[in-house]
Amino acid sequence: MKFQEPVIYQIYPRSFQDSNGDGIGDLPGITSRIPYLAQLGVDMVWLSPVYKSPNDDNGYDISDYRQIMDEFGTLADFDELMAVAQENDIKIMMDLVVNHTSDEHEWFQQARSSRDNKFRDYYIWKDAAGYDDDGTPLPPNNWISAFAPSAWEWDEGTEQFYLHLFSKKQPDLNWDNPTVRQEVYDIMRFWLDKGVSGFRMDVINLISKDPAYPNDPEVEAGGHESALWMAANGPRVHEYLQEMNREVLSKYDVVTVGETPDVSTEDALKYTGFDRDELQMVFQFEHMDVDSNPEGFGKWNDEKFKLVDLKRVLSKWQNDLAGKGWNSLYWNNHDQPRAVSRFGNDSPAWRVLSAKMLAINLHFMQGTPYIYQGEELGMTNVFFEQVEDYDDLEIHNAWREYVEESKLIPPEKMLSFISASGRDNARTPMQWSAEENAGFTTGKPWLGLNPRYKEINAEQAVADEDSIFHFYRRLIELRHSTPLMITGTYELLDNAENPLDEEVYAYLRTGDDESLLVICNFTDRQLTRTFEQLDDSAELLISNYPDDAVETLRPYEGKVYRISNR
Known part of the structure; x- marks a missing residue:
């Protein structure tokens, strides 16, 4: 299958289907739902990370790339999933998270044991820029991470800072070290040899950092997540991706998509250009920012988008990549609020119609469509009455920053912002039926259910020929039979x-x-x-x-x- 042809369905394993009653979705649960996905008609399933992880960031902190997270099952369970998917003509795409590891990965445990350990150079270490009056070491620069006040964490044992663009438990790998790159390629081959047919590459445009590590002037201006923007599209990123393609990807029949924050269409053509031998497509986030408020608190607001802004962004990406690169098409994923609540109308009167309209609008554009679990049911955002009911690291960091420390946002207003923009909107358990716990688990769900599951669920949708589910099924059939799409x-x-x-x-x-x-x-x-x-x-x-x-x-x-x- 050419990479332009498949329709891809994203599964967030923790929230898809629990098979053993522990309240957490798992691989056997996914396997049991393959017939449902086959009925929908998707060609490929993208699994968010299932590797062994201490779960500081819900699996995006990996401690062993060749083992399955205990909560999700075993390698034998993965092999069974692969076999059942293959029987149903569904391919599997893995989430490749190689900008960073967990601090519990053996590489990092070795690296922090001493400065002369052979794994030391697997990560990025810097001396303190100096010391303040009480002897506290000062970080090498003023970069802010996505999840913490500084992108640098002091390691007392070896008296150096290590870089982490995300949580302090997610130290960044040093891609300038050729041994690190070969380790990554070996991991990729391990899964490709198991029959995996694709990789979604997490924040892949952050892997090459500027060795000068300059200060970020935006920090003084109140900017947030500065390290991500300072590191994006670094000096050797294209060299590394071309090497990855040459040594691994070109030798397999594989679909690749890179998550690339802070890219322009010009950048995207370097990653996806048909003559570049890097990636096949990227996830860009420009249309995900159309309801952001850069003058206020960024994503934390409950303002509605303007259609003219959405049209301008999507049209730019359609036109600028036309004939030269390839688009990914998506309305939501595990990091975004629910599409029907954000871009449509999730009221009972209009939810079904607006969800179908959004599906039409996206699926007829040029690019590869991605469907996020529950999107085909019209699942909606959720409102929890207290911040303790949310699990997401990003939500709790924002609450601490804006509500507890700065007191810039009143608690009730912040809860409305979280309901509009928080990542847990996408992570509430999949709504399979109107039964207890929505048919997701026989135990206590790891994250609270959306109470609308009694009216919005797969059992109801599959039984109703006029449902959003069957509308998506018809769209997929049209894509398979209409080359013009x-x-x-x-x-x-x-x-x-x-x-x-x-x-x-x-x-x-x-x-x-x-x-x-x-x-x-x-x-x-x-x-x-x-x-x-x-x-x-x-x-x-x-x-x-x-x-x-x-x-x-x-x-x-x-x-x-x-x-x-x-």
Whole structure:
């Protein structure tokens, strides 16, 4: 299968299906749900990390890359999952987390044992920049990590700082060390030889750090997560990815996507260019920031996005990569709030229609569609009444910073921000049925359930031919049978530089003989729009309403016409 063709489904294993009653999703649970995924029609499943981990950051802190997390099962369970997936024509994509390890990984345990240990250079160590009046060592620069006040942690035993762009329990690997790179390639071969067909590469554009380690002026201006932006797209990152491709990826039939914070389309073409021999596509986050407030508290707000901003960003990525690189298409993942709550309308009146409209809007663009678990059910954001009910490290760090320490945000307001923007919105357990604990577990779920599971669940959706689930199934079938969805050019049907329509997102996908006209109403109001492309040849290909009103756009209506170019 060419990498442009599959539809990929992301599973967050901890929250997908528990098989043994401990309240935590696991590999046998995923295996039991393969028939459900086969019915949906997806081609590939991306597993968020399942490796051995102490779970400081829900599996993104890995202590052994060749073993399975105890809570998730065993390597034998993984082999069984692979076998059942293969029987159902579903491939497996692993999450490759190699910017950092856990501080409990054997490499780091050895590295911090002494300065002359052979593993010392597997990580990034620096002397103190000096000492303050009470003898406290000062970090090498002012970088702020994503999860802690400083990106540098003092190691008392060896009297040096180590770099961690994320939690202090996630020390960054030193990719300038060729032995480290070979260790990573060996890990990749281990899983590829087991039959894995793809890698999603966690924050892969952060692996090459500037050896000068300059101070970040944004820190003095109140910037946050500065280390991520200072490290992004570093001086040797393309050299390393080309080496990875040459030594590993080019020797397997594999799909690759890199998570790349702080990339422009120009950067993305270096990572995904068809002539670059690096990655096949990237996850960019520009459209995930359309409701951010850089003048306030960044992602922590409950403001609604503006459609003109969303159209400008998505159109830029469609146009700038056209014919030269490849897009990934997604509305949500394990780090983002639920799409229907964020970009649609999750009220009972409009949830189903707006979820279907969002699916149309995304799946007809050029790129590889990613479906996050529960998206095909229209799962929504959750509201918990106290911060203790949330598990996410990022949420608790933000609460400490903004509520407890600075007191910049009142507790009740911060809870509304978390409900709108927090990562745990995506991590509440999968809603399989209206039974106790939503059919996720017979025990106590590791994270609270969304109370809407009694109305929103897979059992109900599969039984209802008009459900969001079956709408996604039809979209996937269309993608498999409509090459134009993959190959057609993209044209936004208003001015890309200054999109004037604040209510309707309409675009054209054009091929040699025919075109697809995609029209999506992002409001809960009835609108009137005319499109010159609609002629007697127009055939309604798919719609989220049972009939067609042509020039009338009903609330959250999404529809696609097939039009002859002859």
